[in-house]
Amino acid sequence: MDLFFFFLFALIAVIAAVNVVLQRQPIASALSLIGVMGSIAVLYLLLGAEFIAMAQIIVYAGAVMVLFVFVIMLLNASPEVRRGRSWTSQLLGVPALLALLGILCYFVQGQFANAGFVKFGNFTGGSAKSVGLALFTDYLLPFEVTSVLILIAIVGAIVLARKEMD
Amino acid sequence: MEFIVITLIKIAVIAFVLLTVLAYLQWVERKVIAHVQVRMGPSRVGPHGLLQPLADVIKLITKEGVMPPHVNSFFYLLAPFLAVFMALISISVIPFGTQLTVGPYTTWMQLTDVNVGILFILAISSMGVYGIALAGWSSNNKYALLGGLRSSAQMISYELPMSLAIASPLLLAGTLSLREIVNSQAGYNFGFLPKWAVFAGPFPQIFSFIIFMIAAFAETNRIPFDLPEAENELVAGFHVEYSSMTFASFFMAEYANMVTVCSIATLLFLGGWHPLWPVAYGSNFLAPLILFGAGAICIYHGLNPARPMDRYTLPVFGVVFFALAAVMLVPVLLPVLMPLFWFLAKTCFLLFVFVWIRATLPRFRYDQLMSFAWKGLFPAALLNLLITGFLVALTS
Numbered sequence: 001m002d003l004f005f006f007f008l009f010a011l012i013a014v015i016a017a018v019n020v021v022l023q024r025q026p027i028a029s030a031l032s033l034i035g036v037m038g039s040i041a042v043l044y045l046l047l048g049a050e051f052i053a054m055a056q057i058i059v060y061a062g063a064v065m066v067l068f069v070f071v072i073m074l075l076n077a078s079p080e081v082r083r084g085r086s087w088t089s090q091l092l093g094v095p096a097l098l099a100l101l102g103i104l105c106y107f108v109q110g111q112f113a114n115a116g117f118v119k120f121g122n123f124t125g126g127s128a129k130s131v132g133l134a135l136f137t138d139y140l141l142p143f144e145v146t147s148v149l150i151l152i153a154i155v156g157a158i159v160l161a162r163k164e165m166d
Numbered sequence: 167m168e169f170i171v172i173t174l175i176k177i178a179v180i181a182f183v184l185l186t187v188l189a190y191l192q193w194v195e196r197k198v199i200a201h202v203q204v205r206m207g208p209s210r211v212g213p214h215g216l217l218q219p220l221a222d223v224i225k226l227i228t229k230e231g232v233m234p235p236h237v238n239s240f241f242y243l244l245a246p247f248l249a250v251f252m253a254l255i256s257i258s259v260i261p262f263g264t265q266l267t268v269g270p271y272t273t274w275m276q277l278t279d280v281n282v283g284i285l286f287i288l289a290i291s292s293m294g295v296y297g298i299a300l301a302g303w304s305s306n307n308k309y310a311l312l313g314g315l316r317s318s319a320q321m322i323s324y325e326l327p328m329s330l331a332i333a334s335p336l337l338l339a340g341t342l343s344l345r346e347i348v349n350s351q352a353g354y355n356f357g358f359l360p361k362w363a364v365f366a367g368p369f370p371q372i373f374s375f376i377i378f379m380i381a382a383f384a385e386t387n388r389i390p391f392d393l394p395e396a397e398n399e400l401v402a403g404f405h406v407e408y409s410s411m412t413f414a415s416f417f418m419a420e421y422a423n424m425v426t427v428c429s430i431a432t433l434l435f436l437g438g439w440h441p442l443w444p445v446a447y448g449s450n451f452l453a454p455l456i457l458f459g460a461g462a463i464c465i466y467h468g469l470n471p472a473r474p475m476d477r478y479t480l481p482v483f484g485v486v487f488f489a490l491a492a493v494m495l496v497p498v499l500l501p502v503l504m505p506l507f508w509f510l511a512k513t514c515f516l517l518f519v520f521v522w523i524r525a526t527l528p529r530f531r532y533d534q535l536m537s538f539a540w541k542g543l544f545p546a547a548l549l550n551l552l553i554t555g556f557l558v559a560l561t562s
Contacts, residue, residue: 025238027241027300027303028241031241031296031300034293034296050280050281050282051282051285051342053282054282054285054286054288054289055285057289057292057293058285058288058289058292061289061292061293062289062292062293062325063292063322063325066292066295066296066299066318066321066322067322069296069299069300069318070299070315070318070319070322073299073302073303073311073314073315073318074315076311127281128282128285128342
């Protein structure tokens with residue numbers, strides 16, 4: 001059952017991800033990206049990390065993508081015009097992609113050579129409690145620094161918007 | 167196998183009840199608003215207009231669905247589906263009462279208890295905006311686009327105070343599972359004051375309850391925050407190009423969101439199915455008393471009819487109310503019916519508040535709406551969370 005759902009949602013994630021690139025309508029690309037985020041959340045759920053799955057949906061599929069869709073709708077972006085590709089990209093595109101994939105696989109396997117197979121529902125560090133504890137004990141400094149960084153970004157956005165208005 | 171059959175039966179019952187409630191919620195809304203405005207409301211189809219929802223449904227199904235030629239057809243059809251799907255699915259984690267035992271089988275009055283239930287509802291409600299935004303965009307109509315944009319901006323803005331308001335009672339409960347949140351509110355302080363989050367120490371959540379309800383009005387696009395469908399500015403807002411069932415599905419989504427939000431408020435702040443005062447002081451007798459009173463009023467008005475039809479219809483309602491009151495007194499059924507009654511009583515009261523406010527308040531202006539969210543509601547919710555967290559940390 002778990003395996004079936006894993007393959008189903010992994011397939012949906014891959015198809016949606018390819019669709020993000022292939023679609024010419026910007027809003028269709030954005031919606032496909034939401035599909036990718038949602039499927040990845042289901043994969044987290046299958047592994048047993050409910051809190052991370054829900055955070056994935058709330059943050060990525062909810063907040064970030066709403067912003068994307070909002071901007072696309074505000075700009076009223078029209079469908080992209082497909083231009084002819086340069087001969088280098090036509091010739092080297094697929095081989096370069098395969099080479100990158102191969103290198104990634106090589107490094108991942110080298111890094112986790114001794115790791116066993118993933119067991120569905122076995123992950124225990126994904127509850128709200130354990131994530132919260134990790135954030136406020138082991139990763140307190142990075143967490144606080146990140147929040148200051150986000151605050152700076154927010155203030156910066158307001159300053160830039162103000163300058164435009166005056 | 168047993169589990170699947172029981173779950174399927176529960177899904178069927180909940181879906182049937184929910185869809186009926188959605189249809190009749192509209193009847194209640196029209197009746198209540200009519201009486202606030204000293205009118206009669208729907209009264210032609212069936213006694214007191216009770217068959218009006220059925221007639222509306224038949225009308226909406228049989229009307230021709232018109233698809234304008236200038237719309238983006240895929241997204242145009244996807245949008246109402248998304249809206250209804252996201253609105254209906256969150257009911258699956260809401261507990262309506264305690265355990266129900268039928269013969270050898272025992273089950274909770276809840277489809278599934280997810281241990282991140284409240285986050286699930288937040289996630290689904292944050293996805294709900296896509297239905298409206300897409301409807302506005304794909305209609306290829308300036309009014310619809312403006313409605314969709316307003317709705318997205320409004321939902322993003324009010325999501326923040328809403329989430330912060332939800333976070334404070336979670337600090338008191340210490341869990342994310344809706345069932346356990348309700349169980350943490352059981353019991354009474356000083357023997358009579360219920361430990362609901364709105365009353366509970368160390369910091370009563372009355373402020374976050376108010377903030378949550380205000381944000382809920384904005385999230386469900388209801389008056390006084392119904393800017394996305396402000397008819398005097400935008401014709402009908404995001405659903406101006408929709409007709410027939412696609413139009414009806416937006417209405418269904420709105421009412422389903424209302425029901426969900428009221429249930430969440432009940433579960434988080436008003437103690438779910440726990441009664442207002444202890445059973446020792448006779449809280450079990452409130453339900454039969456209310457139903458008996460309703461029956462008596464119906465019989466009285468049936469005997470002194472204001473309209474000729476009332477002579478026949480009202481006594482029937484009176485007898486039905488008496489029968490329900492008698493059922494509420496059967497001791498065997500009490501453990502099932504009492505939690506259900508208290509949950510429904512609180513949720514229905516909140517739904518009534520929604521309708522009441524629609525009949526009372528005018529609409530905000532758009533800039534007022536935004537500045538209220540960011541300059542008023544958001545700091546208040548933040549402050550409330552801060553104080554709650556501080557006091558919880560001090561006392562625990």
